[in-house]
Amino acid sequence: MSERNAGSGSHDRDTAADADRIAMSIVADGGTPDLDQFLSVLRDRxxxxxxxxxxxGDVRERGVLARRVAARLDRVSPADVPERRSDQVEAALAHVDLPMLAAADVISYDHRTGSFQFDDLPGPLEALIDACAPFDEFAHIDELSDDSGADTPARDR
Structure with missing residues (x-):
């Protein structure tokens, strides 16, 4: 079932439960994410x-991130993502994905303001995402965007 057609209810409850488990595990283990936590982060498309x-790229706003994520998932350019779809993805980011990434020390996230800060991936997670990219259909989907280069991935310019 594609991400677009998948109901957000059951899937989001499962990933929210994963986020809670990661947060509790990090606290119990002294604050350092381990391989299982990174793999749990990566298991969701x-x-x-x-x-x-x-x-x-230099994404600093949750709304912009939601539109780009939706574009990858739906295999369209960011300009072609319907507002409703972008809003659905933004809600999932706010309540599930960004808190989970924060719990795994991938980003800093303020749930009250919706702001986040991303600098670099932790070394083990960077190695894992690099290993996933050649096999992951969503790794280079931004290339569907316009030809101006504005939405072209920075590493591909």
Missing amino acids: RRRCVLYCLLD
């Missing part, structure tokens, strides 16, 4: 899309 988008 929407979170992988988030990471690809963060790695590809």
Whole structure:
């Protein structure tokens, strides 16, 4: 079932439960994410899309990130993402994915303001996402965007 057609209810509850488990595990283990936590982050295609988008460009706003993630998931250019779809992805980012990435020390996230800060991936997660990219259909989907280069991934320019 595609991400577009998947109901957000059950899937989001499962990933929210994963986020809670990661947060509790990090606290219990002294604050350092381990391999299992990184793999849990990567097992969800929407979170992988988030990471690809963060790695590809200077995304600082949750709405912009949501549109780019939706474009990857739906295999369209960011300009062709319907507002409703972008809003659905943004809600999932706000309540599931960004908190989980923050719990794994991938980003800093303020849930009250919706702001996030991404600098670099932790070394083990960077190695894992690099290993996933050649096999992941969502890794280079931004290339569907316009020819101006504005949405072309920075590493591909």
